[in-house]
Amino acid sequence: MHNASVKPKTQVIKGVTYVYQEFSYRVKGAKHPKHKRRYLGKHIDGQFIPNASYWLLPEDEKAQLGLTPPVPAASPGTHAALPKLPAAVRLFYGATYLFDELSAHLGVTADLQVCFPGIWEQMLSVAWFLILEERTPLSRFPRWGKTHRHPYGKDITSPRSSELFGMISEDAMQQFFSLQIKRRLEREYLAYDSTSICTFSKALKLARRGKNKEHDLLDQIHLALVFGQESRLPVCFRILPGNISDVSTVRNLVRSLVSLGIEKVHLVMDRSYYSEQNINVLLQQRYKFLIGGKTSLNYVKDAVNEVRHCIGDFSHYHPQLDVYAATKLLKWQISQVNGEPEFRRVYLHLYYSEQRSTEDRRALHQKVYKLKTELETGCRDASHANLYAHYFIIKAYPKRAIAVTLRKGVLEKEAQYFGYFALMTNDVKNAAEALRIYRAKDVAEKAFGNLKERLGLRRPGVSSDANLPGKIFVQYIALILCSYIQNIMRKQELYQQYSYYSLLDELDVIEYYEHTGTQE
Numbered sequence: 001m002h003n004a005s006v007k008p009k010t011q012v013i014k015g016v017t018y019v020y021q022e023f024s025y026r027v028k029g030a031k032h033p034k035h036k037r038r039y040l041g042k043h044i045d046g047q048f049i050p051n052a053s054y055w056l057l058p059e060d061e062k063a064q065l066g067l068t069p070p071v072p073a074a075s076p077g078t079h080a081a082l083p084k085l086p087a088a089v090r091l092f093y094g095a096t097y098l099f100d101e102l103s104a105h106l107g108v109t110a111d112l113q114v115c116f117p118g119i120w121e122q123m124l125s126v127a128w129f130l131i132l133e134e135r136t137p138l139s140r141f142p143r144w145g146k147t148h149r150h151p152y153g154k155d156i157t158s159p160r161s162s163e164l165f166g167m168i169s170e171d172a173m174q175q176f177f178s179l180q181i182k183r184r185l186e187r188e189y190l191a192y193d194s195t196s197i198c199t200f201s202k203a204l205k206l207a208r209r210g211k212n213k214e215h216d217l218l219d220q221i222h223l224a225l226v227f228g229q230e231s232r233l234p235v236c237f238r239i240l241p242g243n244i245s246d247v248s249t250v251r252n253l254v255r256s257l258v259s260l261g262i263e264k265v266h267l268v269m270d271r272s273y274y275s276e277q278n279i280n281v282l283l284q285q286r287y288k289f290l291i292g293g294k295t296s297l298n299y300v301k302d303a304v305n306e307v308r309h310c311i312g313d314f315s316h317y318h319p320q321l322d323v324y325a326a327t328k329l330l331k332w333q334i335s336q337v338n339g340e341p342e343f344r345r346v347y348l349h350l351y352y353s354e355q356r357s358t359e360d361r362r363a364l365h366q367k368v369y370k371l372k373t374e375l376e377t378g379c380r381d382a383s384h385a386n387l388y389a390h391y392f393i394i395k396a397y398p399k400r401a402i403a404v405t406l407r408k409g410v411l412e413k414e415a416q417y418f419g420y421f422a423l424m425t426n427d428v429k430n431a432a433e434a435l436r437i438y439r440a441k442d443v444a445e446k447a448f449g450n451l452k453e454r455l456g457l458r459r460p461g462v463s464s465d466a467n468l469p470g471k472i473f474v475q476y477i478a479l480i481l482c483s484y485i486q487n488i489m490r491k492q493e494l495y496q497q498y499s500y501y502s503l504l505d506e507l508d509v510i511e512y513y514e515h516t517g518t519q520e
Contacts, residue, residue: 094510165470191441293422325431357419
């Protein structure tokens, strides 16, 4: 991380020379270091004019900077007067002003006022802090609050923030979700996904030992998130036990959406949520859905075998998506009514990609080669015992090394479905359109990246069940603003000039100035 000896630099913004320090720090898993700035003041007419951040630095750190602020003239016969904090109010307000305006535009402020009448200002201030101070603990809020204009306008200490999270009730959160849904949820597809959040706290009742997507066996909770694919904004979230599987969360999702008054739903989910029971639930509820299918299912294999001879024809090729596609209409039996089966229409879209086939084949060969090497070198992994038996015939000889022979036809049998994947839907008839919609569901995955990396949800950071939902909800409020800003940057092609962080840095140096009743 950074230290106090970082030398100051200058930057000219709209004709004004600003003085700042630039710190670099490493993030675990990132290839390159990240950078952060602390603005200290301006150079005006060759003289350094400090801001509030400079005056708040320790004296030894100010001495190392080598900057010389103006010193008030001393009266005759007296010692030179020491510099004093300016009487005027000068605070950073560029970025937080943007957040205030966007929050009002999206109805977030108005809905928070309705649902959280006594604490909405504190909630917004903490959310703005989380957006601007990446991965900084909330214990640093007092220092940030002294240099920034924010909705609450007062200090929020660490104990006070814990009290704040505990005051955020489940009923009020559900009311907020409902109000936001009425504002902007029309006929758009909802991407549904979940992520695991590891915790070292033993006091969280929902924490369970389970494997995350990196296959680590840890105490964790699950966060399920519903995201609008057109608005690219979050709709609602649920906190779930850490050992619950993806496939078993769909029933809870349906109940949550019904309770929020969402009647016309178009859900998009990956194949980890697929099960016959989930398809039945969605069809019975008459929800529209698009879900990834599994090529290991017998009826999907049968459908692939039916189209294998023709799916590679030119008439099935979609150049924009670079895949071959075909569709099969299925009659899905969902229940028995008076002894008679009830059927619903479902479309099974099948896709084939030469590139995907090649990648799948290479991955299989690399895996099998690694297993063979483990056997021949005597470095066996006990967890691979079933794989050894599946792929190889192993013969041991008393006076020489073992002989490892690949089983005949085993690789060919696995490779016959390489390159194929499937989508199931009761809504989208066109295979190409279905794939476009499905690929757009990455908005939820990007949201998890924002929550974990930018808004401090890599670890919950709370030690009680009473505070956990409240803290995640405030992070969720921050996520709404992050997502909206990123969406505007994408539409306006601002990423050609700025990164997300550099844009906020440019805004964050804009100051609010007030003196004897005047404002600038």
